Amino acid sequence: MAMNDTLGSALSAINNCEKSGKKELVIISSKLVAQVLTIMHEHNYIGEFEPLPYNKLKVRLLGNINKCNVIKPRYPFKKDTMEKFEKRYLPSKGFGLIIVSTSKGVTTLNKCRELSMGGKLLSYVY
Secondary structure: OOOOOHHHHHHHHHHHHHHOOOOEEEEEOOHHHHHHHHHHHHOOOEEEEEEEOOOEEEEEEOOOOOOEEEOOOOOEEOOOOHHHHHHHHOOOOOOOEEEEEEOOEEEEHHHHHHHOOOEEEEEEEO
């Protein structure tokens, strides 16, 4: 089975397992998925995750996620359009985070604002 969007599949699996109260799950990994999960772990949305054979990751869930999803299409943004996307994807100001891809790597929208740089939207979590 060909997988087109590993990040989308991983986040929807995390979302479904959070809703059903599971404590851990196994997802198919890619470099991008690992980078997004690292940011989610740094902000205490998920617990530890460890690599398994055959490109898989075991993720420990903390029950801190209300919703997480990919943003399709991956809109490009400039530093002056950030607020528009925060209003669209997050429930309120200062609640949740938007994960973005920049020329300096994968980071959060807030970090982009500090460094005043643009990039492409990847996903959101709150």
